[in-house]
Amino acid sequence: MSRARGTGESLKNFPLFGLVSALVFAFLYVPLVFVVGYSFNSNRVVTIWKGFSLDWYVDVLTNDDIQRALMNSLRVAVVATILSVVLATGLAIGLLRMARSGRTFAWSLIMAPLIIPEIVFAIGTLALFVQVRFPLGVEAITLAHTAFCIPFALLPIRARLRGVDLAVYEAAADLGAHEWTIFRRITLPLLMPGIVAGALLAFIISLDDFLVSYFLAGAGGTTLPVYIFGMIRNAITPGVNALSTLLLLASVIIVTLSYIITRRKR
Amino acid sequence: MSTTEAPRRRRRGGRAGQGSWWAGAPGLVFLIALVLAPLVIIVIYSFLNRAKLGVGVKWTFTVQPYVELFYSESLSGEKSFDPVYLQILLNSALYSLVTALVCLALSVPIAIWIATRPARWRTALVFLVTIPFWTSLLIRTYAWVIILNDNGPINGALTGVGLLQQPIPMLYTPFATTVGLVYSFLPFMILPIYASAERFDFRLAEAAYDLGATRLTVLWRIVMPAIRPGVIAGLILVFIPALGSYLAPELLGGGKTSMIANVIAAQFGASRNWPLGAALSVMVLVITMLVLVAFAVVTRRSSRDGNRQQLESFL
Numbered sequence: 001m002s003r004a005r006g007t008g009e010s011l012k013n014f015p016l017f018g019l020v021s022a023l024v025f026a027f028l029y030v031p032l033v034f035v036v037g038y039s040f041n042s043n044r045v046v047t048i049w050k051g052f053s054l055d056w057y058v059d060v061l062t063n064d065d066i067q068r069a070l071m072n073s074l075r076v077a078v079v080a081t082i083l084s085v086v087l088a089t090g091l092a093i094g095l096l097r098m099a100r101s102g103r104t105f106a107w108s109l110i111m112a113p114l115i116i117p118e119i120v121f122a123i124g125t126l127a128l129f130v131q132v133r134f135p136l137g138v139e140a141i142t143l144a145h146t147a148f149c150i151p152f153a154l155l156p157i158r159a160r161l162r163g164v165d166l167a168v169y170e171a172a173a174d175l176g177a178h179e180w181t182i183f184r185r186i187t188l189p190l191l192m193p194g195i196v197a198g199a200l201l202a203f204i205i206s207l208d209d210f211l212v213s214y215f216l217a218g219a220g221g222t223t224l225p226v227y228i229f230g231m232i233r234n235a236i237t238p239g240v241n242a243l244s245t246l247l248l249l250a251s252v253i254i255v256t257l258s259y260i261i262t263r264r265k266r
Numbered sequence: 267m268s269t270t271e272a273p274r275r276r277r278r279g280g281r282a283g284q285g286s287w288w289a290g291a292p293g294l295v296f297l298i299a300l301v302l303a304p305l306v307i308i309v310i311y312s313f314l315n316r317a318k319l320g321v322g323v324k325w326t327f328t329v330q331p332y333v334e335l336f337y338s339e340s341l342s343g344e345k346s347f348d349p350v351y352l353q354i355l356l357n358s359a360l361y362s363l364v365t366a367l368v369c370l371a372l373s374v375p376i377a378i379w380i381a382t383r384p385a386r387w388r389t390a391l392v393f394l395v396t397i398p399f400w401t402s403l404l405i406r407t408y409a410w411v412i413i414l415n416d417n418g419p420i421n422g423a424l425t426g427v428g429l430l431q432q433p434i435p436m437l438y439t440p441f442a443t444t445v446g447l448v449y450s451f452l453p454f455m456i457l458p459i460y461a462s463a464e465r466f467d468f469r470l471a472e473a474a475y476d477l478g479a480t481r482l483t484v485l486w487r488i489v490m491p492a493i494r495p496g497v498i499a500g501l502i503l504v505f506i507p508a509l510g511s512y513l514a515p516e517l518l519g520g521g522k523t524s525m526i527a528n529v530i531a532a533q534f535g536a537s538r539n540w541p542l543g544a545a546l547s548v549m550v551l552v553i554t555m556l557v558l559v560a561f562a563v564v565t566r567r568s569s570r571d572g573n574r575q576q577l578e579s580f581l
Contacts, residue, residue: 027452
């Protein structure tokens, strides 16, 4: 009788799946728990626990080099987010009006950074900037980040745009509104939740990027992940964990915000 | 421009106020400059000579970088067949394949398990799967440096309980690299399989039980065919980024297990042979394209199979 109730019951037919799922969730999260846990270790040797301490956080947050790297990361992420959201909003609207062949071309260009292996994109942009004599550093990183942030910014905006009732535009046009007025007063407010969600995703993607920044950093463009990579290479202390914990926290908060915004406004 | 634009708009049923394709123009120009141009430059660089000193290339045509993939030149100038770079490329492909298969084995159970939860749980569980994807790959890889360390929690626990006298060296082994790769890309496998499994009507599986099928038969004959599109998509989504992985082999493999990305990075760094690095990148791009083409062919065939199966079920 209860079988007919459906989905819940069929689990019993795959008894090991629940166990495997629990193990997979553990596999996904336990490593991060270790990163966070050892950030409170007072010992210099990360994995040998001596006692609880917040010293590494103080250490890391008062370090000049780290502050500079953090500022670089934020400059890159903020500008890349703004650029990618503006370009992605235009692309989302433009895609709807493009002829079929143009849309296919545009779509493959937009998605290409997600498909091309990151190392190829990294050295490709390096070669480009060196070839056109554009100096390496924060600006170069920002431009490259904008390119791979566009698809992340675009997807929520596009999803939002698809849900807009076309009659809204017609009504506005019938009432004599100009294109720009319609965009500013109708399209933009309707897209706003998508734009905010897209901006948040673009921001984390930029903030977390290592490989592209590593190749384009030049002398003064060290971002936080590039700095952390250097720390891991030199000597691993719980300081790496403290910095990593802060970056993890930022990612989790931002992605949760984006998730809440996309879900609530539907 | 405006004369051709007007009739097209009318033809596409364009209503005033929805904007025009011009809105996408700045984005397209940007992407051509920062996505298409770098790819073109890589292809061009792969046919140029290396610069005598330091960074960059010399603008004279050659196929030397591709020759270097197969032959090495001794100091006296003798060439001998020595496909060391192809070997690394092949190794990387093997690592990626193993990674994709391990991810597959882990993902099928969890994807089906999530798909069979009540609807209100499902979104939260899927969100839990996606969170690691949004955290820094560098930190996720570093986490395994800590865990697999000689003093790390695994070795610490095993020696602490007395199961081991000496820690087992796990870090800087092919095993560590593989674990890191699986960990990096697992969400890319779980999500598409889940997307397929969610659309599957699990009452079909129950019907099969009621008709006396065993668990394995139901799994293999009823559920697996239904989630096949997700499995194929997942294999691609894991294989391609794994092939170009830099961090896992760099931080977890030590010097011992270089993958192609590390070799490419070295050519643009210490080794200062940009054309060879470009040629290797072109090889990676070619493999990526081949995999995508194979994907297109397989999905077309499987959807045709699907259609045939649907037809058969009607008969």
